Amino acid sequence: MSETLDKPTVLNVVGTRPIRPDGADKVTGRATYGADYNMPGQLVGRILRSPHAHARIVSIDASRARALPGVKAVVTSADFPDLASEMHDGGEAASNLRDLSLNVMARGKVLYDGHAVAAVAAVSAAVAEEALSRIKVIYETLPHVIDVEPAMSPDAPVLHDHMFTEGLETPPTTASNIAKRHKNVRGDVDAAFATADVIVEDRYVTQAVHQGYIEPQACVAAWAEDGRCEVWSSSQGQFMVRTYCAKVLGLEISDIRVTPAEIGGGFGGKTTVYLEPVALALSRASGHPVKMVMTREDVFRATGPTSGAVMHVKLGALSDGTITAATVELKFQAGAFPGSPVGAACMTALACYDIANFTIVGWDVVTNTPKTAAYRAPGAPIAAFAVESAVDDLARKLGMDPIALREKNAVRDGTKAAYGPTFQNIGYLETLAAIRDSDHYKSPLKPNQGRGVAVGFWFNVGGESTAAIHISEDGSAAVVTGNPDIGGSRASMAMMAAETLGVPVERVRPMIGDTASIGYSMLTGGSRTTFATGMAVVQAAEKVILDLRQRVAKLWEVSVDHVVWRMGQAECIDPAKPDKKPMTLAALAAQSGRTGGPISAQVTLNAQGAGPGFAVHVCDLEVDPETGHTSVVRYTAAQDVGRAIHPSYVEGQIQGGVAQGVGWALNEAYIFDRDGRMENAGFLDYRMPVASDLPMLDTIMIEVPNPKHPFGAKGVGEVPIVPPLAAVANAMRGAIGLRMSSLPLSPPAVLAALDSRKG
Amino acid sequence: MSKIHITTTVNGDPAEFLASPGMTLLDALRDELGLTGAKEGCGSGDCGACSVMLDGRLVCSCLVLAPEVEGCRVETIEGMAQGGQLHPLQQKFLEHAALQCGFCTPGLLVAAKALLDAHPDPTEVEARYWLAGNLCRCTGYDKIIRAVMDAAAELRQERAA
Numbered sequence: 001m002s003e004t005l006d007k008p009t010v011l012n013v014v015g016t017r018p019i020r021p022d023g024a025d026k027v028t029g030r031a032t033y034g035a036d037y038n039m040p041g042q043l044v045g046r047i048l049r050s051p052h053a054h055a056r057i058v059s060i061d062a063s064r065a066r067a068l069p070g071v072k073a074v075v076t077s078a079d080f081p082d083l084a085s086e087m088h089d090g091g092e093a094a095s096n097l098r099d100l101s102l103n104v105m106a107r108g109k110v111l112y113d114g115h116a117v118a119a120v121a122a123v124s125a126a127v128a129e130e131a132l133s134r135i136k137v138i139y140e141t142l143p144h145v146i147d148v149e150p151a152m153s154p155d156a157p158v159l160h161d162h163m164f165t166e167g168l169e170t171p172p173t174t175a176s177n178i179a180k181r182h183k184n185v186r187g188d189v190d191a192a193f194a195t196a197d198v199i200v201e202d203r204y205v206t207q208a209v210h211q212g213y214i215e216p217q218a219c220v221a222a223w224a225e226d227g228r229c230e231v232w233s234s235s236q237g238q239f240m241v242r243t244y245c246a247k248v249l250g251l252e253i254s255d256i257r258v259t260p261a262e263i264g265g266g267f268g269g270k271t272t273v274y275l276e277p278v279a280l281a282l283s284r285a286s287g288h289p290v291k292m293v294m295t296r297e298d299v300f301r302a303t304g305p306t307s308g309a310v311m312h313v314k315l316g317a318l319s320d321g322t323i324t325a326a327t328v329e330l331k332f333q334a335g336a337f338p339g340s341p342v343g344a345a346c347m348t349a350l351a352c353y354d355i356a357n358f359t360i361v362g363w364d365v366v367t368n369t370p371k372t373a374a375y376r377a378p379g380a381p382i383a384a385f386a387v388e389s390a391v392d393d394l395a396r397k398l399g400m401d402p403i404a405l406r407e408k409n410a411v412r413d414g415t416k417a418a419y420g421p422t423f424q425n426i427g428y429l430e431t432l433a434a435i436r437d438s439d440h441y442k443s444p445l446k447p448n449q450g451r452g453v454a455v456g457f458w459f460n461v462g463g464e465s466t467a468a469i470h471i472s473e474d475g476s477a478a479v480v481t482g483n484p485d486i487g488g489s490r491a492s493m494a495m496m497a498a499e500t501l502g503v504p505v506e507r508v509r510p511m512i513g514d515t516a517s518i519g520y521s522m523l524t525g526g527s528r529t530t531f532a533t534g535m536a537v538v539q540a541a542e543k544v545i546l547d548l549r550q551r552v553a554k555l556w557e558v559s560v561d562h563v564v565w566r567m568g569q570a571e572c573i574d575p576a577k578p579d580k581k582p583m584t585l586a587a588l589a590a591q592s593g594r595t596g597g598p599i600s601a602q603v604t605l606n607a608q609g610a611g612p613g614f615a616v617h618v619c620d621l622e623v624d625p626e627t628g629h630t631s632v633v634r635y636t637a638a639q640d641v642g643r644a645i646h647p648s649y650v651e652g653q654i655q656g657g658v659a660q661g662v663g664w665a666l667n668e669a670y671i672f673d674r675d676g677r678m679e680n681a682g683f684l685d686y687r688m689p690v691a692s693d694l695p696m697l698d699t700i701m702i703e704v705p706n707p708k709h710p711f712g713a714k715g716v717g718e719v720p721i722v723p724p725l726a727a728v729a730n731a732m733r734g735a736i737g738l739r740m741s742s743l744p745l746s747p748p749a750v751l752a753a754l755d756s757r758k759g
Numbered sequence: 760m761s762k763i764h765i766t767t768t769v770n771g772d773p774a775e776f777l778a779s780p781g782m783t784l785l786d787a788l789r790d791e792l793g794l795t796g797a798k799e800g801c802g803s804g805d806c807g808a809c810s811v812m813l814d815g816r817l818v819c820s821c822l823v824l825a826p827e828v829e830g831c832r833v834e835t836i837e838g839m840a841q842g843g844q845l846h847p848l849q850q851k852f853l854e855h856a857a858l859q860c861g862f863c864t865p866g867l868l869v870a871a872k873a874l875l876d877a878h879p880d881p882t883e884v885e886a887r888y889w890l891a892g893n894l895c896r897c898t899g900y901d902k903i904i905r906a907v908m909d910a911a912a913e914l915r916q917e918r919a920a
Contacts, residue, residue: 019853026861027849029796029836033862036795126779212896214800214808215862264798264862265896296801487859487897648856652898656859659899683805683894691900692884692891 013499014711017648020491021510026262034218034234034261039289042220043072043121045275045282046128046292048135049302050110050117053144053368053676054157057108057137060118064134070127073285074135076118077107080281081250088247095272099337101248103371104277110139111159111336112368113677114301116274121282121290144368144676148333149310151177151367159336159366179338180364182346184419187357192325196316200393204386205742206725207669208308208333211375212660212688215264216299221279222289227255229280230289234261236270236484237523242515248277259514260484267660268374269304271525300681305670306375307332307340311386321400321408323391326350326358330383335371340364341379344459347419348722349383351457352428352614353409358418368676374525377458377718381661381725388454388726389741392733402453402730403436403616427640427704428455428614434638434700435616441636449622449633450734456615456722460715461526462607466519467536469497469544471599475586476507477544479537482521483529484512487656487717488649492530493537495645496711500541502568503585519604527715530645531706532607538710543601548588551595556580609708613719615639617658621731628751630732632662632693637723638700642714647701654720655697661724663689669744767828769794770838778825784818785809787825788835796836796865800894807893810866811835817873819892836865839872847917848872848910855906859897867893871907879915883908 025031062074083098101107106115118135122128143157150156158175165172167181193199219233229251235241238258246253263270275292282290294303309332316325328349334340342362349360395402410429416422435441435453445451468480479497483489490510498505512518521533545565552570553560562574570588572580592599620634637654644650667687671679680686705712725743733739738753762777769792776791788794788811797820800806804819811820812834839846848871851857858864867890874881874889881889886907887900895903 017856020856022861023853023858024845026858026864027845027852027868028840029794029865031861032795033798035799036789213860213862214806214894214896215798215860216800262862263860264800265860267896293799296803296806488856646856648902649859652856652859652902655899655901656897657899660896682803683801684803688894688896689899690891690894691904692887694887694900696904697899697901 011499013495013505014643014645015647017646018491018495018505020488021494022485022490031262033215033264035293037220037232037261038291039220039222042289042291043123043286044125044128045119045121045279045290046132047116047278048118048132050106050113050115052110052139052141053113054142055110055139056142057106057110057117058140059138061136062118064136065120065131068127068131068134070123071120071131072123072288073121073282074118075278075281075285077105079285080105080248082107088243095339096337097247100244100272103337104248104274112370114298114370115336116278116302119278119282121286121288145177146367146369146672146676148308148331148365148367151365152331152363159368163366177366178363179334179366182343182362184346184360186418189325189327189357189359192357193316196324197319198394198397199314199316200390200397201314202390202393202739202741204311204313204389206309206382206385207743208305208369209664209668209670210300210305210686211267211269213265213267213269216294216296217270217275217303218293219276219279220289220291221276221283223280223283229256231256231258231276231280232261233258233276234263234270236263236266236486236525238484238515239482239520240271240523241273241276244273245277245280249280257514257516260512263484263486266486267376268378268525271374271523274303296683297681300686301678302370304373304375305370306378307334307372307382309333309382311383313386313390315390315394317394317398319398321398321405323353323355323409324357326355328360328387330362332362332364333367333369333372334364335367335369337371338364338366340372341374345379345383348380348457349387350418352406352411352455353418354411354415355409355418369670376657376660376721380456380458380722381664384454384456384722385725385729385743388723389729389739392452392730393739403432406455407432425611425704425706426614427702430702430704431614431616431638431640434702435618435636438636438700440634440698441618445620448625448735449620450731450736452619452727452730452732452734454617454723454726454730456719458527458613458719458722460531460610460613461528462532462610463522463526463528464606465521465533465536466602466604467533467540468518468602469540469600471544471585471589473589475503475584475589476509477501477503479508479510480513480518481533481537482513482518483524483533486524487653488646489529491649492534492645496534497537497541500538501544501585502565519602527613527717528610530713531610531709531715534713535607535709536603536605539603539605540601543603544599547599547601551588552583555595609706611642611706611708611714613640613715615719615723617723617727619724619727619731621728621735623732623735623750625754628747628754630666630745630750632695634695636698636700637720638702639716639720640702640704640714641716642706642709643703643712644701645711645713650701650716651699653717654699657720658697658724659689659694661721662694662728665725665728665743665745667744667746763826765825765829767831767833769833770835780826782825783821784811784823784825784828785820788820794835794837798862798865800863807870808863808866810869810893812869812873817870836869839868846872847913848875848907851906851910851913855902855909857898857902857906863893863895867895867903874907875911875914879911881911
């Protein structure tokens with residue numbers, strides 16, 4: 001059987017900018033997010049959280065809460081199975097299910113301010129809150145540790161008595177807060193430093209920052225008397241929610257159906273569960289559906305963030321700019337349980353550079369802070385802040401243009417990446433050239449302004465996806481996938497289906513199925529959806545076309561090889577049958593009952609060959625020497641995107657990543673008091689960029705197609721947050737003439753640096 | 760505590776509901792009137808996702824007590840499209856791809872409409888400061904500002920015609 005398909009040589013849909021299919025719902029307030037859904041008879045669920053950064057739970061007495069009229073259930077860790085340690089690969093990062101369970105509800109000890117210790121379900125929010133105040137928890141407080149280096153000290157308070165550092169040559173005999181050491185070595189770094197002409201080195205510090213999605217976590221869960229459960233929630237993956245709920249509660253996967261709500265931002269922070277298992281436990285205990293919505297304070301204290309870090313980078317180069325040696329040491333806060341993104345940080349740290357000798361060491365360290373969650377290119381922006389700052393200093397010391405230095409040491413097709421594989425079809429050099437040749441890079445600066453350049457890398461992933469296409473009797477198509485649409489992916493799914501089928505994009509309705517309505521898909525993360533799920537959509541469309549050609553071949557009594565699919569219709573190319581008029585999809589759909597029944601296809605795949613993302617950013621800052629206030633006055637981001645399916649949403653991903661990175665660089669940080677309590681758990685004091693903080697964010701899309709994707713797409717969502725931290729810091733170096741190596745570069749810090757310059 | 764009977768006007772129509780004294784306007788809209796277009800992103804007036812118009816003034820509905828709206832006019836995102844036609848701001852948000860997740864969008868549209876009602880010809884800087892009370896974490900604001908400026912130009916043209 002022929003599988004040949006006339007691939008359109010001219011693209012009619014891909015690369016255009018149609019209005020997104022879910023647009024009208026989202027500009028009218030009609031779209032239904034996590035907190036917008038209600039079930040009849042639902043109760044309100046609330047969580048009691050630890051006020052201590054580290055304490056033993058001596059006892060929990062909920063009798064006065066249970067006695068309050070209107071309280072329908074109280075649960076504690078006693079209502080959850082005590083799980084064994086087991087790793088589960090959820091897509092973005094592996095999780096230990098025991099740690100996940102202990103993070104959802106503390107057992108024996110609380111490990112951070114905000115850690116859940118009990119939950120209630122009641123007939124109203126007022127009753128639920130009154131009930132929380134009636135739960136008596138007796139704590140025995142313990143010494144705590146927040147910052148990564150103190151947590152690594154031998155005399156630090158130990159969070160987990162059973163944790164012994166993995167990855168050391170000699171396994172340790174005492175427990176510590178160091179969960180794991182990562183190490184990656186190439187060549188002879190000591191010898192290379194000994195012969196280097198120029199050496200730079202510095203210590204770099206970043207603080208924990210939050211993903212900052214505007215929609216707090218929210219869900220409704222209902223447990224039926226027959227054990228069947230329904231969960232409606234906002235997450236980056238309904239299948240992830242199903243798996244984690246089943247594991248944390250000891251349920252059968254088949255008993256849980258999860259329906260994805262619209263998601264109000266995630267950036268990696270919604271790749272795990274906090275509320276859903278608790279809501280299910282409360283529903284089981286009460287016999288009613290339970291709705292739970294986090295407050296913003298809950299979101300800051302108990303979800304996310306990504307790691308604060310302390311890093312050391314040393315680079316050695318020859319006088320011609322060839323970087324010959326690098327040592328990178330990364331110490332990352334993991335939060336209360338192991339699993340900081342330090343592994344990915346180690347892999348990405350030098351991924352843009354072809355260096356013969358290096359040592360990269362990473363430390364994953366638990367601290368009395370919320371368990372870190374994935375945040376957009378997890379780990380990479382932190383490592384890039386250190387490495388790109390060092391490369392900038394190297395360029396200054398060598399007297400080289402910072403882009404020329406990066407071009408001289410750039411990875412290219414055929415280079416063996418620092419983390420292992422050999423690069424192919426990468427557009428890094430083109431992206432560097434785009435910034436080098438940009439008007440922005442050539443433009444002059446004004447007084448008190450500085451310009452910074454930085455580059456970034458992210459792997460992008462593929463993975464398991466399912467897509468189904470159902471043709472309606474009028475020839476329109478429903479495209480069903482299992483990936484929540486976090487930034488416009490419905491549009492790209494519809495466009496790729498329309499392009500392949502040869503129909504207008506308005507004739508395609510993209511849908512996101514619940515866990516019982518579409519096959520398994522890994523969550524929306526790793527910049528995988530347009531690549532991997534898009535590939536499944538295209539293959540499902542191709543399967544529909546093959547089915548249609550076979551049906552037409554029977555009708556026309558020709559070989560299927562003599563039926564081609566062009567521009568949404570079947571055409572006969574059998575020279576013996578010149579009289580056969582083309583048949584449109586609509587005509588074929590109308591008579592599908594006579595040609596074999598409904599037209600529908602599903603494809604499942606495990607997509608391989610995701611193309612990595614490279615980004616090059618240039619940032620101009622202006623510093624007010626009186627106040628230390630910093631304004632971003634111009635910003636241009638170039639990125640190899642493979643092929644932009646919907647260019648507006650690709651630009652949007654780039655601009656959004658830049659804005660988050662600028663916030664990380666200039667203002668955002670978790671601040672803890674001396675008792676380990678978060679002091680700025682709200683948007684007033686955790687200062688994210690607002691519209692008046694930013695200029696227009698210019699983008700340059702470089703298209704070096706990924707041959708593994710039907711239209712050449714590469715993941716685009718994550719790499720744009722990798723360069724901005726260093727681009728801003730390097731611009732600051734230019735503006736004030738001093739290297740600031742500790743984020744955020746907030747006005748007091750800038751003012752202190754300016755004062756030190758005077759002194 | 761007994762509830763208070765509130766009579767108000769929402770998007771031009773009479774509306775009434777019972778509110779406890781501490782209920783916010785946001786909770787009244789969402790839970791009592793079924794208007795879930797206004798979102799709670801913070802509950803402290805810092806994110807603007809709950810923006811509505813109260814007697815012609817832009818407010819964070821999470822900072823207004825429901826009993827305060829007795830006899831007032833409330834306008835929400837649900838009232839912006841008229842007669843099955845999107846408002847030019849809504850249309851321009853779609854054309855410029857000025858939303859990604861869409862969660863902040865209702866609040867931004869309400870705030871942007873308030874801007875253009877008060878200042879039909881804003882500069883980019885004015886638009887940025889007017890919308891500085893509305894957090895968006897997805898877009899970096901670039902496309903939002905472009906959409907607002909484009910809608911402003913279209914509305915001025917409509918008025919001139």
